Amino acid sequence: PPIEGVLAAFMEYAAGTVLVGHCLSLDLTFLNRDAQRLKLAPLRNAAIDTLSLYGWLRQHSADHPAFSLDRTGLSLFDLAAAFEIPVEKAHRALGDAFVTAQLFQRFLPFLLHAGVQDLASLRRVGNPARQIANLTAPDGQAHF
Numbered sequence: 001p002p003i004e005g006v007l008a009a010f011m012e013y014a015a016g017t018v019l020v021g022h023c024l025s026l027d028l029t030f031l032n033r034d035a036q037r038l039k040l041a042p043l044r045n046a047a048i049d050t051l052s053l054y055g056w057l058r059q060h061s062a063d064h065p066a067f068s069l070d071r072t073g074l075s076l077f078d079l080a081a082a083f084e085i086p087v088e089k090a091h092r093a094l095g096d097a098f099v100t101a102q103l104f105q106r107f108l109p110f111l112l113h114a115g116v117q118d119l120a121s122l123r124r125v126g127n128p129a130r131q132i133a134n135l136t137a138p139d140g141q142a143h144f
Contacts, residue, residue, distance in 0.1 A: 007038060028043060064083075
């Protein structure tokens with residue numbers, strides 16, 4: 001359905017929750033742009049980006065071969081393959097949400113081992129604004 005018909009209901013449904021997504025800053029930008037256009041308050045939810053988490057874990061030497069992927073292959077589906085997460089119905093909202101949830105679950109033991117043990121720390125390392133910073137190569141270039 002058109003965003004005009006569902007955004008207010010989604011925002012009400014999501015109120016007070018923590019949003020988790022892959023490359024989430026892009027989605028939040030679109031949602032908040034449409035919220036402004038529809039004269040709705042912007043989303044101010046806590047948000048955790050699996051791409052940011054991946055980048056942070058990669059920098060903190062997580063012990064799994066997937067954390068050494070080429071920086072050009074970090075899409076949701078590249079990471080799903082690296083973590084052996086089956087993908088059905090790619091690029092469909094429910095299927096992508098399920099894959100993202102599975103990826104997030106795969107990260108939790110690595111995060112705990114690296115000292116991320118509470119929501120505040122998880123929000124800090126998974127902040128969508130950090131996704132590019134966490135994936136910046138030593139040459140200063142962002143790759144993803």
